[in-house]
Amino acid sequence: MPSRVTMRSTAVLVAYATATVPSLAAAQEWSLRSGFTARGEYNDNYFFTPTGAELAFTASASPFVTAARRTEASEVTALLAIGANRVWGPSPTSDYLSARVGLTGSLREERSTWMGDFSFARNPELQNEITPAGTVLTLANSNSAVLNGAYAYEIAERWRLGVNAGAFNNQYDRVQGGGTLQNNRGYYAGGTVTYAYSERTQLKLAAMPSYYASDVTRGDSVTATLGVVHEFSPQLTISGSIGGFWSDMETTQDTVSSNRRRDSGWLYGGDIRYAYSERTQFAAGLSENLVPSGTGTLDKTDSATASVSHRFSDRFTGHLGAGYTRTVVPARLGGSSKSNYYTGETGVTYRFAERWALDCGYRYSRADYSQSAGGEPRANIFFVSIGYNWPGASFTDWLGTRADTQGLPGAGPLSLPDRSRGASGSVEPTGMRGPPEGPPSDQFTIP
Secondary structure, eight states: OOOEEOOOSOOOEEEEEEOOOHHHHHHHOEEEEEEEEEEEEEESOTTOOSSSOOOEEEEEEEEEEEEEEEOSSEEEEEEEEEEEEEEESSSSOEEEEEEEEEEEEEEEOSSEEEEEEEEEEEEEEEEEEEETTEEEEEEEEEEEEEEEEEEEEEOSSSEEEEEEEEEEEEEEEESSSSOOOOOEEEEEEEEEEEEESSSSEEEEEEEEEEEEEESSEEEEEEEEEEEEEEEEETTEEEEEEEEEEEEEEEEEOSSSOEEEEEEEEEEEEEEEEEESSSSEEEEEEEEEEEEEOTTSSEEEEEEEEEEEEEESSSSEEEEEEEEEEEEEEEOTTSSEEEEEEEEEEEEEEEEEETTEEEEEEEEEEEEEESSGGGOOOEEEEEEEEEEESOOSSOSSOOTTSOOOOOSSOOSOOOOOOOGGGGGGOOOOOTTOOOOOSSSTTGGGGOO
């Protein structure tokens, strides 16, 4: 997945209908659900430019279908969604297609676990781009495909060995202007060692060589991280990891020359999940990783998020969140440039009937760049969403939710195994989610 700051150009009207095929459910435990989403959003700086901001209203409708099969030893979940979107405001009025495909599976045996997932997403997102004025954020339609696989084996009561492998491909279509975004691709393979100190504490060591290539850069890197996750109480879980990276990249300067660059540095990550009460939940996380982006290089990105949600009643829940992303982009001709991106949001969810829910909120975004000519773009986004029979906790991408799988492994949060699944559970492999714990479609509600 690319290094990106997501700015949804849609805000929401959602209906979700459930359809189950009895013969499949009885014979193979398959369940099918179908529905559609629609979203409307107002944005006062749609292209996220420091000057000449353009107002825009975006509406979308997206039919989708999910399928799931669950047994005591295996799980398979799938999603297919295609969206039609229209943007009013910037002239001329424009239309675009969005899409999401997801397939996740796991197989648990007495001493081992197999896991895999594939995802494809096409969405408008803010991407880092190198311009004559330096590195800026620009709106682009990104087409991102990710494939991951992992195998873990319990060699002793407390020890597990694992192997992970994955690949990614990112294609970008710039929405406005004459700049060029660099497509990128890559793959990785490596190993993990997990030690269960107790049911509440686990440690994990991971080492991952990887390969990265774009239109202008190609090379190899290695990341090594050590992480620990501890459940202090049923209400409080904290994880942390630290590691390093080594990279050897060759970047094309022009049609006849190139520049070879070797870098190394630290990586870190972690999160905290705290249930102050049954009604109040707090989450915060931070990470520093090498991330593919539209600049055509591996950017070094530091990010931090914090969020709190409070259920005022059985029907009414409030949300508050903030996020910060700092990106350092190695320049192709030496030196580097930096960008900082800030977000804050507030909103509410109201369940006004058994199967109906309403989301509405406001998000503020601002960026500043190390180059004075870059300016400081700002955007204010307002949205209203309604959902019918949605299976997950929320259909809105509130800040503080766990991020999507990244294209390259690095340091980040860890999770304890789901104890209800027996001894085959393990700490999630780097860059992969574990099997879904809630309804089959829950994992697809996280943007």
